[in-house]
Amino acid sequence: MSEQLLGEIEKLKTEHNAVILAHNYQPAEIQDLADFRGDSLGLSVKAAETDAEKIVFCGVRFMAETAAILSPQKTVLLPDKLAGCPLADMITAEQLRELKTKHPDAMVVCYVNSSAEVKAESDYCCTSANAVEVVNSLPKDKPIIFVPDQHLGRFVSERTGRELILWPGYCHVHVAITEQDIKNAKAKHPDAVVMAHPECTEPVKDLSDQLLSTGQMLRYAHKSDAKEFIIATEIGMIHALKKQNPQAEFIPATEKAVCPNMKRITLEKVFWSLQDMQYKVTVPQDIRTKAKKAIDRMVEILPR
Numbered sequence: 001m002s003e004q005l006l007g008e009i010e011k012l013k014t015e016h017n018a019v020i021l022a023h024n025y026q027p028a029e030i031q032d033l034a035d036f037r038g039d040s041l042g043l044s045v046k047a048a049e050t051d052a053e054k055i056v057f058c059g060v061r062f063m064a065e066t067a068a069i070l071s072p073q074k075t076v077l078l079p080d081k082l083a084g085c086p087l088a089d090m091i092t093a094e095q096l097r098e099l100k101t102k103h104p105d106a107m108v109v110c111y112v113n114s115s116a117e118v119k120a121e122s123d124y125c126c127t128s129a130n131a132v133e134v135v136n137s138l139p140k141d142k143p144i145i146f147v148p149d150q151h152l153g154r155f156v157s158e159r160t161g162r163e164l165i166l167w168p169g170y171c172h173v174h175v176a177i178t179e180q181d182i183k184n185a186k187a188k189h190p191d192a193v194v195m196a197h198p199e200c201t202e203p204v205k206d207l208s209d210q211l212l213s214t215g216q217m218l219r220y221a222h223k224s225d226a227k228e229f230i231i232a233t234e235i236g237m238i239h240a241l242k243k244q245n246p247q248a249e250f251i252p253a254t255e256k257a258v259c260p261n262m263k264r265i266t267l268e269k270v271f272w273s274l275q276d277m278q279y280k281v282t283v284p285q286d287i288r289t290k291a292k293k294a295i296d297r298m299v300e301i302l303p304r
């Protein structure tokens with residue numbers, strides 16, 4: 001059944017001159033089917049570069065919106081219209097405008113996990129892969145508002161030595177990974193390298209060896225001689241890591257770290273998406289023009 005479905009998807013993809021992009025948290029069969037897999041930054045760059053006319057974005061809404069902002073001439077499809085990101089919904093453009101009036105001199109950096117409207121109110125956008133470099137590129141005398149993820153914000157503040165005005169947003173998947181989870185995993189695997197996403201809480205990050213975006217985790221594991229890794233991020237990463245490094249062992253810090261929104265995408269929905277051209281993600285022109293400035297800066301400032 002799945003073989004037949006995969007064949008149909010392949011056929012529709014060629015017919016429509018479409019490309020399938022998948023985030024590293026996608027279900028294994030979606031990662032395997034995709035033309036490109038990656039982290040938020042890598043996929044944004046890919047979406048901007050591709051010659052394909054249509055992009056099927058296997059991820060969550062803000063990722064598809066970012067692709068639509070970067071490539072308005074392309075059709076961007078999100079196979080499940082309810083695949084959102086609760087972290088991105090934790091700040092509205094209205095709330096950001098209010099915060100800006102309290103800090104009129106501040107520059108605004110928004111995490112890519114935010115709505116297009118919030119991006120339109122921001123000076124710079126960043127992902128977890130380049131947040132440190134983006135903040136480091138800003139004038140030293142300027143206060144900086146960082147929204148919406150407080151945990152990524154604290155990580156950036158520590159790495160750059162700059163005080164940031166934070167918003168109390170968080171990712172429910174990453175904050176569910178506890179200090180005890182890491183201690184338990186380390187007790188069983190004392191030689192393992194602990195890799196954590198910067199969206200994790202501070203006690204979890206304190207117990208970790210490497211704080212990395214999902215794409216950086218893949219690159220780090222590939223170069224490392226270590227045989228075991230404890231992974232403190234969404235569980236989909238385990239498939240991505242194992243596939244690239246079959247010789248190493250990847251232990252999830254907890255099996256609970258599942259993003260239900262990322263798991264909304266299925267093979268059937270990808271098929272329907274291509275068959276019925278659904279669900280088109282578009283961004284109104286006025287919002288798009290403003291948000292694009294912040295996103296262009298994000299794709300220009302690459303991590304070291």
Ligand code: 13P
Binds near residue numbers: 041128199212214215
């Ligand atoms: P990355 O940019 O590291 O892939 O992370 C995306 C995300 O949604 C983290 O929860």
Ligand code: SF4
Binds near residue numbers: 171234
């Ligand atoms: Fe959003 Fe968290 Fe899911 Fe990433 S893992 S898409 S931040 S809810």
